[in-house]
Amino acid sequence: METAELLRLFDGLRVADVRDGLDWAGLHAKGTVSPEVKPLWQGATMTGIARTMRLRPSEKAVPPLTPEEYTGWAGRWYREIYPNKITSTIQQGEIVVIQSAGLPVGEVGSNNSLEWHAAGATGVLTSGGVRDTDECIMQEVPIFCRYRAQSMVQGRVEFDSLQVPVDIGGVLIRPGDIVVADGDGVLAVPVEHAGTVAKYARQELENDMRGRRALYEKLGRPLDASVQ
Numbered sequence: 001m002e003t004a005e006l007l008r009l010f011d012g013l014r015v016a017d018v019r020d021g022l023d024w025a026g027l028h029a030k031g032t033v034s035p036e037v038k039p040l041w042q043g044a045t046m047t048g049i050a051r052t053m054r055l056r057p058s059e060k061a062v063p064p065l066t067p068e069e070y071t072g073w074a075g076r077w078y079r080e081i082y083p084n085k086i087t088s089t090i091q092q093g094e095i096v097v098i099q100s101a102g103l104p105v106g107e108v109g110s111n112n113s114l115e116w117h118a119a120g121a122t123g124v125l126t127s128g129g130v131r132d133t134d135e136c137i138m139q140e141v142p143i144f145c146r147y148r149a150q151s152m153v154q155g156r157v158e159f160d161s162l163q164v165p166v167d168i169g170g171v172l173i174r175p176g177d178i179v180v181a182d183g184d185g186v187l188a189v190p191v192e193h194a195g196t197v198a199k200y201a202r203q204e205l206e207n208d209m210r211g212r213r214a215l216y217e218k219l220g221r222p223l224d225a226s227v228q
């Protein structure tokens with residue numbers, strides 16, 4: 001299925017609906033990412049196609065360096081050990097999905113998340129840390145992460161690979177799978193089940209909208225986008 005068609009199928013579906021769709025498709029045990037992975041800011045939502053990157057902890061020793069030497073050494077780390085291979089590969093409607101090295105490091109920050117967004121990514125999902133969080137929140141790129149962090153990557157994290165299956169909060173996410181995230185957390189739909197899952201998720205959403213719309217009317221409450 002084409003990206004545009006997949007995105008159309010999942011357009012407007014809440015995490016709760018997609019969870020139900022997975023159940024209806026017999027996938028009770030699949031999809032739900034650990035609730036430790038949360039939106040960085042209240043109101044963040046995103047739906048997109050996974051473009052994955054795996055990072056790994058480094059065991060390279062940091063040599064004794066003067067601050068002047070450190071500038072060059074850190075720059076080399078970003079060129080040689082942690083090269084930015086992902087930005088130029090991003091397609092419109094994708095979500096950058098990062099299997100973190102799992103260290104107290106901000107592998108995602110206000111700069112790279114905005115760069116990925118400018119390249120077409122709808123949002124960012126990481127099993128690890130984010131830094132520059134106040135700016136990330138101000139920039140309003142949807143980011144879902146496990147924790148906040150402070151450190152840069154040099155001396156700590158190495159690039160491993162692009163477009164490999166990754167583990168995000170106990171869920172295997174493969175390149176091309178559909179990621180849906182909102183205030184209820186994150187889930188991933190295996191792409192081969194996308195049609196069935198979206199169909200029953202849509203049925204759940206429409207039933208729910210009808211039910212809540214009737215309650216809105218009974219309460220004399222003005223209708224909003226969630227019920228029409």
Ligand SMILES: O=C([O-])CC(=O)C(=O)O
Binds near residue numbers: 106107
């Ligand atoms: O420099 C990094 O690797 C992460 C970061 O702070 C940013 O992208 O803003």
Ligand SMILES: [Mg+2]
Binds near residue numbers: 109110111131132
């Ligand atoms: Mg930064």
